[in-house]
Amino acid sequence: MEKARKVFEMTDLSVELCGVKLKNPTVLASGYLGVSAGSLLACAKTGAGAVTSKSCNMQGRKGNENPTVITWGDVVMNAVGLSNPGVKEEIEELEEARSELKKLGVPLVASVFGGTVEEYGQAVKEISKTKPDLIELNISCPHVESSVGRICTFSSDPQLASAVVKEAKKNTNVPIIAKLSPNVTNIAEIALAAEKAGADAIAAINTVSGMKIDVRAKRKVLSAGTGGVSGPAIKPIAVRCVHEISKAVKVPVIGIGGVCTGEDAVEMLMAGATAVGIGSATLYRGANVFSLITSEIKKFMQEEGYAKIKEIKLEE
Ligand SMILES: Cc1cc2nc3c(=O)[nH]c(=O)nc-3n(C[C@H](O)[C@H](O)[C@H](O)COP(=O)(O)O)c2cc1C
Structure with missing residues (x-):
């Protein structure tokens, strides 16, 4: 009993992402509970290894008319429309959260987007003033327009993706x-x-483009017509994407999409992810989801005899 307790305590859940240490691999995905300093801190306090802010752009966006988020069964669908107050106001929220996050040892990922390649660069430059630990480029939203088509067009074409990343790095x-x-x-x-x-x-991944029709009303349900599908229903798509990506690149991958339990997170890690993004699960399991998933990962590791997250690998 005492030995089992010691093994449990010695289980190391920490991971490193681009030189940034996370005490566990769970990361709040952008768009959920990350819209204000208060909600970022709430997730950090309830056990998230890192938190990602809601995507913002230079000018801000009003977003779409309701309904913007619908759920049924294992599906969440949204067309929020990347509503945000603009980088300058977002910076105020992030500044407010910053010192408390530091004290809690929870890194901050700031998410930005733009309508053009240049706007990505401008947003990155602005948001860098608040010294986030990492910056995420949302080049993958499927339901907001940009200069090249929908935002996700930036990640549908290798040249466009490359142009945005180069501009951000500059x-x-x-x-x-x-x-x-x-x-x-x-x-x-x-x-x-x-x-x-x-x-x-x-x-990877952002939401999967989808549509829901109310057959009695004979109308599309979301005001924007189409939306992004998330939640448990997309997990097999996400796991396959993470697996393909991690085979192709050397840089770390954050696996996102449908993760609701510790075993879902382990599946992502086995697919090749270094850390695991959690979004829709906050709707299914509440804001405490990070500590729940972390203790479930820990239990899995103990049962399977893993001492470190890094040891979790797919046998191929
Ligand atoms: C309501 C809602 C808002 C979202 N907002 C953003 C966003 O601002 N930026 C972004 O990169 N992804 C956004 N996403 C996508 C999530 O970060 C995540 O990639 C996706 O939902 C899949 O993960 P999940 O199944 O754990 O939710 C949003 C998703 C939902 C449902």
């Missing part, structure tokens, strides 16, 4: 994460292009 010394879309034929090719352009890490 404008900051903070490590850059490129967040990719699953709505492509060859996600590994896009990841490789981002890596070659200087991306320090890859995050």
